[in-house]
Amino acid sequence: MSVMSEFIKGIYKENPVFRLALGLCPVLAVSTSISNAIGMGAATTFVLLSSNIIVSLLMLLFSKILSEDGQKSINKIRIPMFIVVIASFVTIVEMVMSAYFPILSESLGIFIPLIVVNCIILGRAEGYASKNPLIPSIADAIGMGIGFTLALIAIAFLRELLGSGTLLGQNIMGGGFKPVLLMILPPGAFLVIGLYLALLNWLDLRKKES
Amino acid sequence: MNNILRLSIVLTIVTLVAAFVLAEIYSVTKPQIELQKLAKTREALHFVLPNAQHISAVTRKVPVRDGDGVTLYEKEEIMFYRAFADPDSQQLMGYAFKAEGNGYSSVIETMVGIDTAGVIQNIKIILQKETPGLGALAENSDPFTGKKWSTQQFVGKIMDELKVDKDGGDIISITGATITSRTITNSIRDELKTLLPQIAPPQDQQAEEN
Numbered sequence: 001m002s003v004m005s006e007f008i009k010g011i012y013k014e015n016p017v018f019r020l021a022l023g024l025c026p027v028l029a030v031s032t033s034i035s036n037a038i039g040m041g042a043a044t045t046f047v048l049l050s051s052n053i054i055v056s057l058l059m060l061l062f063s064k065i066l067s068e069d070g071q072k073s074i075n076k077i078r079i080p081m082f083i084v085v086i087a088s089f090v091t092i093v094e095m096v097m098s099a100y101f102p103i104l105s106e107s108l109g110i111f112i113p114l115i116v117v118n119c120i121i122l123g124r125a126e127g128y129a130s131k132n133p134l135i136p137s138i139a140d141a142i143g144m145g146i147g148f149t150l151a152l153i154a155i156a157f158l159r160e161l162l163g164s165g166t167l168l169g170q171n172i173m174g175g176g177f178k179p180v181l182l183m184i185l186p187p188g189a190f191l192v193i194g195l196y197l198a199l200l201n202w203l204d205l206r207k208k209e210s
Numbered sequence: 211m212n213n214i215l216r217l218s219i220v221l222t223i224v225t226l227v228a229a230f231v232l233a234e235i236y237s238v239t240k241p242q243i244e245l246q247k248l249a250k251t252r253e254a255l256h257f258v259l260p261n262a263q264h265i266s267a268v269t270r271k272v273p274v275r276d277g278d279g280v281t282l283y284e285k286e287e288i289m290f291y292r293a294f295a296d297p298d299s300q301q302l303m304g305y306a307f308k309a310e311g312n313g314y315s316s317v318i319e320t321m322v323g324i325d326t327a328g329v330i331q332n333i334k335i336i337l338q339k340e341t342p343g344l345g346a347l348a349e350n351s352d353p354f355t356g357k358k359w360s361t362q363q364f365v366g367k368i369m370d371e372l373k374v375d376k377d378g379g380d381i382i383s384i385t386g387a388t389i390t391s392r393t394i395t396n397s398i399r400d401e402l403k404t405l406l407p408q409i410a411p412p413q414d415q416q417a418e419e420n
Binding site: 058070073074076077080081084085087088091092095096098099100102109181185 | 213216217220221224225228231232235236239240242243246250339341344386
């Protein structure tokens with residue numbers, strides 16, 4: 001049951017974007033369309049899952065082969081190790097994406113390499129995977145990844161609908177609709193994130209009162 | 211001392227493994243990435259010169275120098291493309307070239323096709339990262355109606371006609387993105403200005419021979 005709850009918490013209770021307010025920079029930048037949101041979400045989830053697995057295994061390995069003293073000293077270089085692991089996976093994603101999904105890699109551009117410094121990933125490696133066994137770490141990564149992707153899609157849904165009058169590139173607002181340019185510019189992202197945060201907080205408060 | 215040694219060894223192993231994995235994946239994806247780039251260029255060439263069946267690149271050797279000005283080696287650089295009706299014929303149909311300029315927030319690259327007289331056949335934006343909803347609309351190639359920006363409006367224009375409306379020409383610029391429109395127009399004009407004299411000589415020679 002606990003594995004399940006580790007998985008579920010990332011989606012709503014500890015949603016990385018709306019609850020932990022982590023990784024907002026890529027959220028602002030790539031939530032202009034739903035297809036970008038899905039691509040970025042998938043890339044981040046992959047990196048998150050891979051780095052959580054490796055970090056969890058590394059820590060297991062160290063606890064097996066090193067004395068207590070050794071483990072303590074290894075702790076000093078854990079952040080550089082996590083960053084090497086994360087950066088490697090991000091580079092893999094970038095290379096594979098530009099080889100096999102050129103259109104997506106073009107529209108995501110610089111934000112793929114910047115996953116390296118996305119605080120969700122280092123945050124989960126440091127705060128969760130390094131202290132927990134493999135299976136819960138996998139559940140945590142998938143849950144957080146899906147939570148991040150869903151948050152991106154929720155923001156991109158409003159921004160794409162109002163900002164370009166389309167959903168997944170399909171025109172649905174009709175010819176007479178004049179797109180609200182502000183929504184696909186950075187201020188639109190701040191507005192939408194703020195509105196969602198307010199909505200979630202309001203729902204929480206109402207639950208608490210009743 | 212023992213401690214420093216241990217930390218160094220662990221970190222070295224981690225980075226070595228990462229480097230090995232990355233090198234492997236790089237060697238797998240590299241050819242595919244090159245292929246994607248080639249396919250993109252070819253697609254753009256066929257778009258701007260739809261009737262040409264055979265397109266060959268005209269290159270020039272650019273010396274690569276080191277700090278002391280000693281030529282290390284010569285790099286081949288594509289100057290422009292020659293278009294022929296079919297692989298066997300010597301009948302020139304026109305030329306294609308890349309124009310490049312600094313837009314509002316990015317470098318804009320445009321593929322331009324011209325006929326032998328220097329009249330633009332078509333253009334295609336191949337690289338831009340301008341503001342979504344404003345400058346990014348530059349890629350739009352809806353049929354040109356005479357009121358809105360479209361890349362179609364460049365069809366049939368010659369070098370001296372390339373000026374945006376704000377500069378007194380008749381290229382309709384994008385509302386709210388004059389800089390982007392101006393960059394595209396001017397970069398094509400400048401490139402034509404430098405290329406046309408270089409393209410012309412063989413034609414003169416032919417005329418003399420005849």
